[in-house]
Amino acid sequence: MSPIDKSESCTVFRLQDSTGDGLMRVYPVFPGVSLLYNDFHLESCTSYFRPGTDMFCIDHCREGRLEWEMEDGRCQYMEAGDLQMSTRVDHAGMFRFPLRHYHGITVALCLEEAGAVLPGILAGFSVDVNALRDKFCSKGQLFIMRAGASIEHIFSELYSVPETIRDTFFKIKVLEMLLFLSTLEIPEGSRERPYFYKTQVEKVKSVMALITENPQHHYTLEQLSVEFDFPITAMKNCFKGVYGTSIYAYSKSYRMNAAAIKLRQTKESITTIAQQMGYDNASKFAAAFKSVMGMTPAEYRKSIV
Incomplete structure (x- = not known):
């Protein structure tokens, strides 16, 4: 993966290998908080990403499927309409796209920086991002669930944002998403995904x-x-x-x-x-x-x- 364009508001990365290519557009939203648009058309890719800091990432799959292999040989899948939360601790490795394409959005939070900044962004906003990470990713495990109507609505609006209001809109939707997740009750048995x-x-x-x-x-x-x-x-x-x-x-x-x-x-x-x-x-x-x-x-x- 290599950067192909960079401005104050967005950095564009291109991912290429023998099976195809893809684009990742990265928008800074708040200090320690970025919004990533992922559009991949390939069969597989190898990730070498290892975070140098504590992270909490929220992934929404709009189209396609994502496959990754766990250390014990199990394969898990994320499909259209799924929401995944992870710490990216085990993000390095081989990822595959069974339908040869994947389109979605990632909200990436660097916890130390985001945790220090977000409480002062909006009066009354009291979401603890470290507590949010622990709620969904206890012991570093990833969490996958169907997005549901409310969270699906938040993401659907992020896929068609007029450029004239983009920066402000991103801020509003990220805060809305974090607030919603902080109140979300985890359905019983939802941590058990087929593998x-x-x-x-x-x-x-x-x-x-x-x-x-x-x-x-x-x-x-x-x-x-x-x-x-x-x-x-x-x-x-x-x-x-x-x-x-x-x-x-x-x-x-x-x-x-x-x-x-x-x-x-x-x-x-x-x-x-x-x-x-x-x-x-x-x-x-x-x-x-x-x-x-x-x-x-x-x-x-x-x-x-």
């Missing part, structure tokens, strides 16, 4: 590779279970945990998007494209295409300018 072991994750990634490399073949769950020596229920649960959808829905969406590319870029007949996607019946292909793309193959081809 999968690396061996399981590697198998479902092989499943994904097989069905995308051979779109003309419609594999049954039984065939995939035997092929990868993976019990059906465990395979289905792990696949949805990694990719956020069922094997059937993922395979169907992939085929229809691959068909859409062919409709755009070639003059092959719809019947031929249907066969390439494993459909001998053109009407069934048209129905499947419409369910994913919102129009029939013929309508889609006509809509291309």
Whole structure:
């Protein structure tokens, strides 16, 4: 990751590797408090970040999925609509993006500096950021939960801020967020997030590779279970945990998007494209295409300018 642009109000970093790239825009909000906009289009990246001070970070995922491997071999996931809080103590390591993209916002607090400044920002504002860190990240563990309507509303407004009011708006929304989190009751059992072991994750990634490399073949769950020596229920649960959808829905969406590319870029007949996607019946292909793309193959081809 390297800086590509810097001004008084924003620093832009570019992340690049062989699988793609991404941008991170960093805005200072208060001393010790920054707002980061993350837009990544890649399969994986390695983080070398090790904080030199105590930190508390709040991450909101708007689109995509984020995977990281724990020290004990477990893999955990953050998906669209999730809120994560962490101290960044274990942030160095490999991160993967199963859907090849991730978009979200991070509120990063350097606790010593932020803790000294925030109480004097606004009369009556009494949020203790160290207590907030201990509430959600006791013993340094990370915390993930669904954002919920209230916190989702706060973040949704941060994704479309007019530049003319940006600096003031950032300050208001960060204070609102911290105040809301200070009063939030942690739902019972919310610290227990589904996880999968690396061996399981590697198998479902092989499943994904097989069905995308051979779109003309419609594999049954039984065939995939035997092929990868993976019990059906465990395979289905792990696949949805990694990719956020069922094997059937993922395979169907992939085929229809691959068909859409062919409709755009070639003059092959719809019947031929249907066969390439494993459909001998053109009407069934048209129905499947419409369910994913919102129009029939013929309508889609006509809509291309």
